[in-house]
Amino acid sequence: MAIYFDNAATTKASPGVCEAVNEVLVKDYYNPSSSYSAALDIDKKLEASRETILKNLNMQGNLIFTSGGTESNNIAIFGALKKMKSACIITSETEHPSVKKTCIEAASELGRELKIIPVDIKGHIKTDEYISACKKADSAFVSIMHVNNETGTVQDIECLAEIAKQNIQKCVFHSDGVQAFMKVDPLNKNSKVDLYSLSAHKIHGPKGVGALYLKDKSILSAASYGGGQEYGLRSGTHNTPGIYGMAKAADELSSRHDDYIATMRNIKKIIIDEFKGSNIDYIICGDSIEKSAPHILNVAFRDIMGEVLLSASDSDGLIANTGSACSSKKRSVSPVLKAMNIDPNYIQGAMRLSFGVFSTEDEARQAAQIIINNVKRLRRFKRA
Amino acid sequence: MNKVLLISFGEIFLKGKNRPFFLKKLKKLIVIAASCDETALVELSDNRFYIRDFSEQNLSKIIERVKKVFGVHSMSVALETSKDLASIEIACIEAAKEPAKNMPTFKVDTKRADKNYSMKSMEISAHLGGVLLDKFQQLKVDIHNPSFTVYVEVRQENAYIYCERIMGPGGMPVGSSGRAMLLLSGGIDSPVAAYMLAKRGLEIEAVHFFSPPYTSERAKQKVIDLAKIASEYCGPIKLHIVPFTKVQEEIYEKCHHELLTVIMRRFMMKIAENIAQMNKCSALATGESLGQVASQTLESLYATNSYVDMLVLRPLVCLDKLEIISIAEKINTYETSIQPFEDCCTVFTPRHPVTKPKIENLEKNEAKLDVEGLVKSALEETYTIECLPESK
Structure with missing residues (x-):
């Protein structure tokens, strides 16, 4: 059985989640928008799922279910901007493509000014430039991701939202929380964040379902029209198997949260300790292993091609990634690492290891050895 | 009156005593193309192939497949009728019915394979033109620039009437010129070379050099996909996959780095030659184009060429990149070739x-390698995949 260390790309669903999904498919399959009594029960379960997600988010407000993180981000960006007639867009250099590309598209389609804030070597947003951009704007839609999908760097979202709200007269603050949900401390109850995107399959839930938290329903214009589901903001029959599966996944992680986080942190530490003892030339891309998100470790090796290392490790039974799976088919240096100004001798040799509930410390030791052996072998061959 | 697909062949027509050999090859390929219809029958008689007894719903699929059979010059969906003039008249009216609805002018073009027919070609055309003018009164004759043409072929057994000629790919039937071993990378050029070699009647086998972990499974899959697309024209392609990592690493560690590519290419040719001999191929083939990259200068081509004894065919040698791309687009390999999974x-x-x-410099470097041992172990690890068109 291969070691699966690509949990930031997607995760294996837990048996409990599979059971929940299956139950809805074969037993509770009624359309929750229908009027018969069976449908009413389903509707109640749907609302309970919404409450479960909100509880795990530690937020009060509204939540709409979507098809996943990408849709949540798209709805947030276009939905808010359509209501903010003259707002500019402020985002960061290291956003996931579903935010960055959508912001670029929205700026061009709606004729808005776009300000992309650079990051420092650890991937944190450059505060001076961020404050200055906020001060210049009267009305702005701000989107900054909570945890970076390639490096695990955690942004101080509460502080960034606070700065935006203090300096911009009219501001909607969105954060892509796809990699943060159930992995790092949730937002404060009185957080200034208006919109927060989630995805189920990153937390051992099913694929094809996600959610968007909204502090206030009036922030967004409708993303789709039809039966008026999800407060009329996203019409379409509810994906009840997905939604129950998502709630179940959140509940399961919540019940073992401390162990889950501690194991993943320990896995990171084990891998780094093994590297330290092996005399291989590496750097950690992003924040220190204590400060970054527990489930992501991005290491780069000098004079190694990440793809080659990945492919060699794959043959030895270790599944990992070079960056985000959404863009890893494209051969180029990671724009995230480039934006962080990672040393050019290392940048091509980056490898992302990401962990989940099924990852073990024993796997961490084995994975580290696979990587060390391959780095030592491949280092003999660098471009002539 | 039957509907048949009437197929004419091009260059084979020029063949003398060995024409039956080529026609036998071509018939076999047309039978395969028509096999998408269970009841279709292929006949050869009187210098034409006839596909008959197909179900109407499969006709366009058969045509699409025959359009990829090298050796086919053109084809037409024709009405087959007995040769008496009255029957030909009825068939002409039937054939012209559709085009006459929205096209104003026509002409009749008659050919007689049966030179003993009671009327001459011109007389038949003139007579049938009159019949059509009577039947479709809005139509006019325009000999020089007609909106449509009614073709009449009076052959030995029957007459054939049709209004449209669909061009085939030309060339020679695959297999009629022998068999070649093509070096197939995942790039744009080599699949185009496969197409061009097959066009001149060569059966293709292919060899691909795979270097994990330096090249990925996806890069290998891309080559398999390309071979499958090319096989729509070339017929089934035996793809020999050669694990090449050890050879590349040895060259890297022991030879001058500026010579890496040329020495690597020489190994590829040597290994391909061995596989070609084992599989009874009479030539090697590559997608090289003169001057395209450093390994395709005249001197580099000589260096790789002189390392093998077998004839090396390079059908793209004088084509520009844009010309190659335009063929790749035509044969549908381009989109697959540009996927970003590199073969090196x-x-x-x-x-x-x-x-x-310089050859002496190459040889000096190669003397540091166990060439024979490396080639032998690469050959031992080689495995073969049969690539067929994806069923559509």
Whole structure:
């Protein structure tokens, strides 16, 4: 059985989640928008799922279910901007493509000014430039991701939202929380964040379902029209198997949260300790292993091609990634690492290891050895 | 009156005593193309192939497949009728019915394979033109620039009437010129070379050099996909996959880095030659185009060529990249070729490759390698995949 260390790309669903999904498919399959009594029960379960997600988010407000993180981000960006007639867009250099590309598209389609804030070597947003951009704007839609999908760097979202709200007269603050949900401390109850995107399959839930938290329903214009589901903001029959599966996944992680986080942190530490003892030339891309998100470790090796290392490790039974799976088919240096100004001798040799509930410390030791052996072998061959 | 697909062949027509050999090959390929219809029958008589007894719903699929059979000059969906003039008249009216609805002018073009027919071609055309003018009163004759033409072929057994000629790919039937072993990379050029070699009647086998972990499974899959697409024209392709990592690493560690590519190419040719001999191929083939990259200068081509004894065919040698791309687009390999999975890792691509390699220098470097041993072990690990068109 291969070691699966690509949990930031997607995760294996837990048996409990599979059971929940299956139950809805074969037993509770009624359309929750229908009027018969069976449908009413389903509707109640749907609302309970919404409450479960909100509880795990530690937020009060509204939540709409979507098809996943990408849709949540798209709805947030276009939905808010359509209501903010003259707002500019402020985002960061290291956003996931579903935010960055959508912001670029929205700026061009709606004729808005776009300000992309650079990051420092650890991937944190450059505060001076961020404050200055906020001060210049009267009305702005701000989107900054909570945890970076390639490096695990955690942004101080509460502080960034606070700065935006203090300096911009009219501001909607969105954060892509796809990699943060159930992995790092949730937002404060009185957080200034208006919109927060989630995805189920990153937390051992099913694929094809996600959610968007909204502090206030009036922030967004409708993303789709039809039966008026999800407060009329996203019409379409509810994906009840997905939604129950998502709630179940959140509940399961919540019940073992401390162990889950501690194991993943320990896995990171084990891998780094093994590297330290092996005399291989590496750097950690992003924040220190204590400060970054527990489930992501991005290491780069000098004079190694990440793809080659990945492919060699794959043959030895270790599944990992070079960056985000959404863009890893494209051969180029990671724009995230480039934006962080990672040393050019290392940048091509980056490898992302990401962990989940099924990852073990024993796997961490084995994975580290696979990587060390391959780095030592491949280092003999660098471009002539 | 039957509907048949009437197929004419091009260059085979010029063949003398060995024409039956070529026609037998071509018939076999047309039978395969028509096999998408269970009841279709292929006949050869009187210098034409006839596909008959197909179900109407499969006709366009059969045509699409025959359009990819090298050796076919053109084809027409024709009405087959007995040769008496009255029957030909009825068939002409039937054939012209559709085009006459929205096209104003026509002419009749008659050919007689049966030179003993009671009327001459011109007389038949003139007579049938009159019949059609009577039937479709809005139509006019325009001999020089008609909106449509009613073709009449009076052959030995029957007459055939049709209004449209669909062009085939020309060339010679695959297999009629022998068999070649093509070096197939995942790039744009080599699949085009496969197409061009097959067009001149060569059966193709292919060899691909696979270097994990420096090239990925996806890069290998891309080559398999390309072979499958090319097989729509070339017929089934036996793809020999050669694990090449050890050879590349040895060259890297022991030879001058500026010579990496040329020495690697020489190994590829040597290994391909061995596989070609084992599989009874009479030539090697590559997608090289003169001057395209450092390993395709005249000197580099000589260096790789002189390392093998077998004839090396390079059908793209004088084509520009844009010309190659336009063929790749036509045969539908381009989109697959440009997928970003490289067939050679940049680790083994020197920044400053030699463009005019000297044989003695290459040999001096190769003397540091166990060439025979490396070739032997690569051959031992080679495995073969049969690539067929994806069923559509």
